[in-house]
Amino acid sequence: MPPSRPPRPSTFRGGIDGVLLVAVLLVAVNLRAPLTALPPVVADVAADLHLTAAAAGLLTGIPVLCFALATPAVAGLLGRSSLRTAIAVALGLILAGTLLRSADLAALGADTLGTAGTFAGTVLLGLGITTANLAVPMIAQRDFPGHVATVTGLYTAAINVGTVATTALTAPLADAVGWRWALASWSVLAVVALVWWLRAVPREASAPRPTAQGTGSGTSSGTTSSPDTARPGDRGGSSDPGSTGPDPDADADALATAAAEGVTGTDPSAARERHVLATPFTWWLCAMFALQSSSFYALTAWLPLILEDLAGIPRAASGGAASLFQGFAIVGGLAVPLAVRRWSMRTSFAVIAVLWLALPVGLLAAPGLWAVWASMAGVAQAANFVVIFTLVAQHFPTIRRGRQASATVQSVGYCLAAVAPTLAGALHSATGTWAAPVAVVLGALVAMTVIGLALTGSPRPRAR
Numbered sequence: 119m120p121p122s123r124p125p126r127p128s129t130f131r132g133g134i135d136g137v138l139l140v141a142v143l144l145v146a147v148n149l150r151a152p153l154t155a156l157p158p159v160v161a162d163v164a165a166d167l168h169l170t171a172a173a174a175g176l177l178t179g180i181p182v183l184c185f186a187l188a189t190p191a192v193a194g195l196l197g198r199s200s201l202r203t204a205i206a207v208a209l210g211l212i213l214a215g216t217l218l219r220s221a222d223l224a225a226l227g228a229d230t231l232g233t234a235g236t237f238a239g240t241v242l243l244g245l246g247i248t249t250a251n252l253a254v255p256m257i258a259q260r261d262f263p264g265h266v267a268t269v270t271g272l273y274t275a276a277i278n279v280g281t282v283a284t285t286a287l288t289a290p291l292a293d294a295v296g297w298r299w300a301l302a303s304w305s306v307l308a309v310v311a312l313v314w315w316l317r318a319v320p321r322e323a324s325a326p327r328p329t330a331q332g333t334g335s336g337t338s339s340g341t342t343s344s345p346d347t348a349r350p351g352d353r354g355g356s357s358d359p360g361s362t363g364p365d366p367d368a369d370a371d372a373l374a375t376a377a378a379e380g381v382t383g384t385d386p387s388a389a390r391e392r393h394v395l396a397t398p399f400t401w402w403l404c405a406m407f408a409l410q411s412s413s414f415y416a417l418t419a420w421l422p423l424i425l426e427d428l429a430g431i432p433r434a435a436s437g438g439a440a441s442l443f444q445g446f447a448i449v450g451g452l453a454v455p456l457a458v459r460r461w462s463m464r465t466s467f468a469v470i471a472v473l474w475l476a477l478p479v480g481l482l483a484a485p486g487l488w489a490v491w492a493s494m495a496g497v498a499q500a501a502n503f504v505v506i507f508t509l510v511a512q513h514f515p516t517i518r519r520g521r522q523a524s525a526t527v528q529s530v531g532y533c534l535a536a537v538a539p540t541l542a543g544a545l546h547s548a549t550g551t552w553a554a555p556v557a558v559v560l561g562a563l564v565a566m567t568v569i570g571l572a573l574t575g576s577p578r579p580r581a582r
Contacts, residue, residue, distance in 0.1 A: 135261070139269065141318040142257060143276040144311035145205055149250055151280030152216050152243050153181050154444070155304050158289040159297040166297070167233050177240055179539070182415060184244025185251065185532035192249050193525030196256070197518070202319045204253045206312060211246025213308040215239045220302035252524055259511045259520050266511040267455045270504045274451030278500055280307065282445050394522040399513055402569055403523070407506050407531035409566035412538035413559045414499050417443065417477070419539035421492070424552040429485040442489060443477075446496030453497065454504040464574040467505050471567040473498035478560035482553060502570075509573060 156163070156177055164174040196204055219239030223232045258269040284304055291300035394400045417424070421440040425431040431439050450470075457466040473494040480491030507524065514523040542555040 137318045138261060139272070141311075141315045142254060142269065142273060144307075144314050145209065145250055145254060146273045146276035147280040148209065148212050148307050148311055149247050149254075149277050149280070151284045151304055151307060152212060152219075152301075153178065153247075154281040155284035155288045155301055158285060159292045159300060162292060162297040163236070167236060169233070175540075177236070178419070179536060180237070180240045181244035181247060182532055182536040184241065184248050186529055186536050187533075188245055188248045189252065189525050189529040189532070192245075192252055193521055196249075196252055196521060201253050201257055201260075202315075202321065204249055205257075205315055205319075208246045208249035208253065209308050209312040209315065211242050211249065213305050213312065215242030215244075215246060216305040216308065217302055218242060220298045222298060251528060252521065255507050255510070255524055256517060256521055259515070260517050267458055267504065267508045270507055270511075271451045271453070271455045274500050274504050275448045276451075278444060278447035278451060282441065282448070285441055285444060394514060394519055394526060399573070400523055400526055402573055403506065403509060403527050404530040406566055406569045406573060407527045408534040409562045409569070410499070410502050410506065411531045411535035413474075413562050413566070415535045416538040416542040416555065416559055417495075420542055420546070420552065420555065424481065424556060425488055425492075427552040428481050428556070429488040431488070439488065440492070442492040443496045443499070446493045447500035450497040450500030450502075451504060454501045454508070457501075458508075462574075463505070463508075464571060467502070467570050467574045470498045470501045470505065471563070471570060474502060475560070475563050475567065478556045478563065481556050482560070502566075505570070505574065 160174050160177065163169070163177070169177075216239070219236050221232075221235050221239070223235035254273060255270065258266055258273065262269040288300050288304075291303060294300075295303075421443055422431075425439050429439075454466060454470075457469070461469075476498075477491045477495035480487055480494075484491075506527070510523050510527060511520060514520045542558070545555045545558065546552055548554075
């Protein structure tokens with residue numbers, strides 16, 4: 119039997135494993151890039167596949183529906199498999215979906231076959247991204263327990279690097295090689311991430327199984343910790359404001375984590391814990407994320423047309439103008455860990471909320487300054503994502519409960535997000551102006567701000 123692999127030297131202050139962090143960031147680049155690659159060429163796709171506008175819209179809506187509907191099932195599967203395997207499967211689905219969506223199956227003799235392949239590939243993309251959406255925050259919580267806010271911020275920034283790249287480059291690629299090859303070219307991102315992930319993350323070591331009395335929850339000495347190996351003793355000594363302090367119930371939580379990850383035995387602490395669905399904090403987080411994500415997807419879907427209508431941006435330039443909203447999200451993902459080192463979480467969130475509200479208020483009151491408002495809101499929409507999932511990690515610090523809470527928050531939030539663009543479009547059709555949908559987004563963000571100020575107040579004891 120080969121000797122266990124020695125721990126890799128940490129390359130970041132506080133012991134962050136740089137090789138694993140790069141693996142996480144490469145995964146994150148793939149989590150929105152395949153979706154934002156489609157809008158720049160959706161007209162070409164619709165024309166080639168003979169799709170109506172409504173059917174073409176489904177190609178962007180299906181992944182968000184997957185986020186909402188598949189999240190509970192995926193969360194259950196994650197409790198029965200290693201995170202190393204889960205991420206590898208997620209990247210495999212993203213790779214397969216990207217290629218299938220772009221494949222010219224109609225060349226086999228039936229136009230309907232080509233359309234079916236495009237939609238089937240889109241479903242695979244949605245399922246792969248849903249899996250990674252849940253697994254990556256679990257990795258941040260378990261393998262970077264002292265740096266949850268920092269890693270979540272970097273992860274969010276990496277997501278937006280991918281969205282900016284595909285938004286900016288897909289159309290020029292399509293002009294050169296056609297929309298199919300342009301979309302398929304982004305599969306390279308999944309290949310790179312998958313290869314790095316499998317090489318950087320060792321297979322999990324066999325964990326000692328607890329006895330009937332609940333003992334034996336540790337790992338053998340000399341074994342490298344990985345995303346597949348629970349690290350119950352690594353909870354205190356955090357320098358990251360997004361982390362939790364020493365846990366007096368660490369041993370009980372370790373057993374709960376082991377049980378959740380498929381280790382047999384009796385876990386008396388799990389029986390005493392309240393399920394996350396019985397915790398009011400979970401439902402307020404659901405409401406906060408639902409308002410955040412529905413506002414984001416409504417604006418993402420229609421911002422070019424909103425800017426054309428309210429700010430007078432020419433149609434040819436409106437897409438580039440709207441890209442400010444995505445581009446400045448990179449700053450937002452990196453800003454939260456820095457902000458919470460200087461300010462409290464509530465103060466940081468209050469600043470984020472003001473920046474978020476600037477876009478709908480600015481478009482209604484001073485649309486000529488659209489570039490300022492879009493940039494401010496771009497920072498805020500990513501920063502608020504970091505805040506929400508840092509709150510999940512703070513209040514549900516065990517892996518099992520963190521997975522349950524994250525699944526619940528995402529499932530509920532993305533249900534509303536999936537219909538938000540359609541509702542915004544219907545409201546525009548009914549009123550003949552984009553001012554009405556923007557006003558509704560403003561109301562949603564005001565409600566989100568009130569909830570967020572309450573949730574980011576003084577730390578609450580964890581619900582049991």
